[in-house]
Amino acid sequence: MRKIIKLIILSIFISCSLQKKTIMNKKHFIFYTEYNQFYISSDKGKFLSSEILTDETSYTSRLSLENNALVVFTQSYGNIEGEIEVLPKPNIIGDYSNYDHVVEGGINVQSGELQILNCPDNNLELSLKIDPGTYRVRIYSSNLDSVKETDLTNDTDDDYYRIELWKSDDMERKVLKQYEYK
Secondary structure, eight states: OHHHHHHHHHHHHHHHHHSOOOOOOEEEEEEEEOTTEEEEESSTTGGGGSOOOOOHHHHHHTEEEETTEEEEEOSSSEEEEEEEEEOSSOOOOSOOTTOSEEEEEEEEETTSEEEEEOTTTOOEEEEEEOOSEEEEEEEEEEOGGGOSOTTSOOTTOOOEEEEEEEEOSOOOOEEEEOOOOO
16 A cells, blocks of 8 residues: 555656746846837737837837737836746736736747847847746836936836736736826
C-alpha cells in the first residue's frame, strides 16, 4: 500500500512539474513619450506602418485596440511612469476609488514577447517574455489631475499607469471607470 501511495505522489509531482507554466513578470517603467500616448505591442510596432484609426471613443476610453497592439492614451505629454504585471487570473476589485480611470481591452501576443513602445519613435522601452496567446489587459490610470498642461512636458506631472494582463479570449474594450476632465 505504501508503494502505491508513493507512486501516486511521485506521479502527481512529475505531472505538475512538467506542465508548462506562464512566466510571471512584474516590471516598473519610466520613459519619455509624446502625443499623450504609448503602445503595447506584440510585433515591435508593425501595426504603426498603417494609419492608426482611432475614433472619439478611443480618446474618451483612453484605449485604442489595434492589430496585435493597444494604444494607451495618457494624461501627460512627456515622462510616463508605471508598472506592468502578468497575472494567472484577473484581480477582483470592486472599488476603483483609488484610480481616476480604468479600462480593459484584448491583445493577441503570438510572438511570445510583449513590448511597450514610446510615441512617435516606436523605441522599445520594455519587453516581457510571455506565453503566446490572447490576453486581457487592464489599465489603471491615477493622479491624472496632477497634469495641468496635457500638451506640454512638465516635471510636476505625476500621472501613473498600472497595467495587468492575463490569458483571456475577451478582446472587447470596456471602461470600468470613466475619468471626468476637470
